[in-house]
């Protein structure tokens with residue numbers, strides 16, 4: 001095998017309950033991840049060794065309308081770090097070119113870098129034939145970042161601990177989403193720090209049974225009533241302009257509007273596909289949104305789409 005392409009989804013958080021800061025600086029979460037049909041593609045190709053790089057050479061291209069200027073092209077890229085980590089763990093690892101074809105917004109609160117890391121783990125694992133299994137990959141993913149394990153699994157899942165301990169949740173419905181993207185990202189660490197400032201005595205996070213019932217009912221309306229994000233006040237404090245974006249989507253008929261993860265992407269749940277198209281069109285026409293895209297969820301996790 002000389003080339004493998006893996007497709008990896010973005011996420012939106014259906015619930016994000018955040019506890020107090022831990023001794024290690026992280027926060028315990030109850031994080032209900034939901035994979036949506038905005039995908040990056042990660043292609044790993046066997047390469048000739050070269051003087052400038054030993055294991056990974058990285059190239060990045062954006063899909064039309066996407067902005068990839070904030071994506072590191074060096075070894076700090078999370079996909080490159082994933083390949084290095086897998087090589088160190090398994091003793092495998094011949095030189096590879098990793099090509100990231102990005103459609104997930106950068107620094108948008110939709111776990112784009114994490115998705116690329118998950119894709120690189122799956123693709124390198126296959127190309128190198130390391131023989132390690134899915135559970136081992138999940139453990140490596142959790143070391144790389146709190147959001148990296150989820151795109152390996154996809155679907156809908158509850159993340160506890162700092163978000164990396166995953167329990168899949170059955171979600172029989174198909175939900176239609178609109179995402180209002182922002183060209184200026186938010187740093188996840190800054191948003192958690194703002195959360196600590198605004199809420200110094202946060203309680204331990206707990207799951208929402210109404211959300212689980214809504215997912216079981218497969219009704220978009222019920223799901224819309226239960227979406228919640230403890231980081232939203234912090235994201236809005238750092239980016240007050242997002243209030244108008246959320247309001248514009250509600251006025252356009254969205255069932256619910258919420259900041260996605262640490263933001264600044266705003267997520268809108270629509271009644272159906274036609275409703276999502278209407279909300280996206282209204283957002284594009286408003287002054288309060290730079291770009292709006294539609295997607296559905298949930299979708300599977302990292303999937304090999306080509307191998308040769």
Ligand SMILES: C[C@](O)(CO)[C@H](O)COP(=O)(O)OP(=O)(O)OC[C@H]1O[C@@H](n2ccc(N)nc2=O)[C@H](O)[C@@H]1O
Pocket residue numbers: 013016025026027028029031109111114144145146147148161162163188189192261262
């Ligand atoms: C906001 C979410 O996207 C929700 O899914 C995630 O919790 C963030 O996950 P991530 O980007 O993979 O985050 P990491 O790379 O693990 O951590 C980045 C920074 O976010 C903060 N962080 C992250 C996760 C967590 N449970 N508590 C935290 O306080 C820490 O300051 C950390 O230094």
Ligand SMILES: Nc1ncnc2c1ncn2[C@@H]1O[C@H](COP(=O)(O)OP(=O)(O)OP(=O)(O)O)[C@@H](O)[C@H]1O
Pocket residue numbers: 070071072076077078079100105106107108109110111112113114116117147185186188261262263
């Ligand atoms: N493969 C990658 N794609 C995008 N950004 C990356 C990547 N690797 C590292 N980064 C860095 O990580 C930062 C956060 O990017 P990312 O797109 O993952 O944010 P995010 O979606 O807000 O993350 P999360 O939702 O997991 O908190 C970027 O500003 C960039 O400097």
